[in-house]
Amino acid sequence: MPYFVIFEETYHAHDPGTLAQLKELSSRRRAIEESINGSSFITEAIAREMYGGITSRCQQDLYKLDHYIPLLENLVLQVELVGHKDQITQWTSGLKLRWSSVLSSSSIFNLGGPKFFQIDSLRFELGMALFLYGALLRERALELLSSDLVQAATLYRRAAGVYQYLAEEVLPPLQPMLPQERPPEITSSMTSIMSLICMAEAQAVIVRKAEEKESSGSLLAKLHYGITQLLDEATLILNSKADDWNGVSDKLLAFISSCRMLHEARSQRHIAADFRGADQLGFAVGVLQSAMANLQGKSPGKGLWDLVYRQEVDALSEMLRKYEYERGFIWHQKLPCVEELPILEGKRIASALPYSPSKLERELVFML
Numbered sequence: 001m002p003y004f005v006i007f008e009e010t011y012h013a014h015d016p017g018t019l020a021q022l023k024e025l026s027s028r029r030r031a032i033e034e035s036i037n038g039s040s041f042i043t044e045a046i047a048r049e050m051y052g053g054i055t056s057r058c059q060q061d062l063y064k065l066d067h068y069i070p071l072l073e074n075l076v077l078q079v080e081l082v083g084h085k086d087q088i089t090q091w092t093s094g095l096k097l098r099w100s101s102v103l104s105s106s107s108i109f110n111l112g113g114p115k116f117f118q119i120d121s122l123r124f125e126l127g128m129a130l131f132l133y134g135a136l137l138r139e140r141a142l143e144l145l146s147s148d149l150v151q152a153a154t155l156y157r158r159a160a161g162v163y164q165y166l167a168e169e170v171l172p173p174l175q176p177m178l179p180q181e182r183p184p185e186i187t188s189s190m191t192s193i194m195s196l197i198c199m200a201e202a203q204a205v206i207v208r209k210a211e212e213k214e215s216s217g218s219l220l221a222k223l224h225y226g227i228t229q230l231l232d233e234a235t236l237i238l239n240s241k242a243d244d245w246n247g248v249s250d251k252l253l254a255f256i257s258s259c260r261m262l263h264e265a266r267s268q269r270h271i272a273a274d275f276r277g278a279d280q281l282g283f284a285v286g287v288l289q290s291a292m293a294n295l296q297g298k299s300p301g302k303g304l305w306d307l308v309y310r311q312e313v314d315a316l317s318e319m320l321r322k323y324e325y326e327r328g329f330i331w332h333q334k335l336p337c338v339e340e341l342p343i344l345e346g347k348r349i350a351s352a353l354p355y356s357p358s359k360l361e362r363e364l365v366f367m368l
Helices: 016-037 044-050 057-081 085-093 122-144 149-170 172-177 188-212 217-240 250-277 281-295 304-331
Strands: 098-100 116-118
Touching (some): 016 057, 057 122, 122 172, 122 188, 217 250, 281 304
Antiparallel strands (some): 098 116
């Protein structure tokens, strides 16, 4: 959630062109703020007219950011080119660049309203705007899951590219300036993790498409476990950068661990089905028992993820019951030792689509 900023009152324009660009920045940022905060008085009908018939609020917000971020990128470039660093720092501190965090548990549980973070750097503003852009791309992908899997996967990959760009290009110069208390969204570790999550989500959509086409069980198993590997990589960053994650919402942590467990279990279900198809019921049962052992007692808690977890446990239980019956009364096959069970293999085919910021390269002239 952004906090309103008036750029032209802080950066003193030397010419009308610069003033017009600064005013446009303020106007476009205010439109984003009002939409995110739910404080806009524009009706849905007028909004559709303004944005070329777009009815999705998420798409409308993406449109706004598509026109705000290039202007902001240009301002960051122009300000950082100015040699009078002390003067620029003084100006930026007057902007009151404040955002609240959706990932910080302190924001979620603050009964007095959202907690705002203020960091006197335009890169903070750019980082938070781009993080919001990636989040909206994910939200739009979710909207399309029931109607267009190909487009949904593309949007997840675009989001991954935005977070990758943040981690590699935008945020590194900002890291030494960050105070102890800062929103997780502007740490390079967080944006790297979000990029991996988006790639995992893109691959999950690709798996759904492959399942619709009735691809081989071995391929589906590898694709599911490829998602697990992506989330393992995210967890590795999480564990190695614990200081960056202080106060992060438990919901996000539960999301990562739950996705990881579920896709590993689904990989094992496909492997078990392949063993059954090859008349190796002993191995099929052994794989399912291992999957059940991995899931037992690891419910993510209340809410949607608990429902998904229980559905997966039920599916595993039913499959195991059926296979154990067949093994015991039809095939009489022995169970393999744990060491004899196949090692899970992953295949990662989803990648980030590189984010290329629009280069306006408009010269801004300030009064120093």
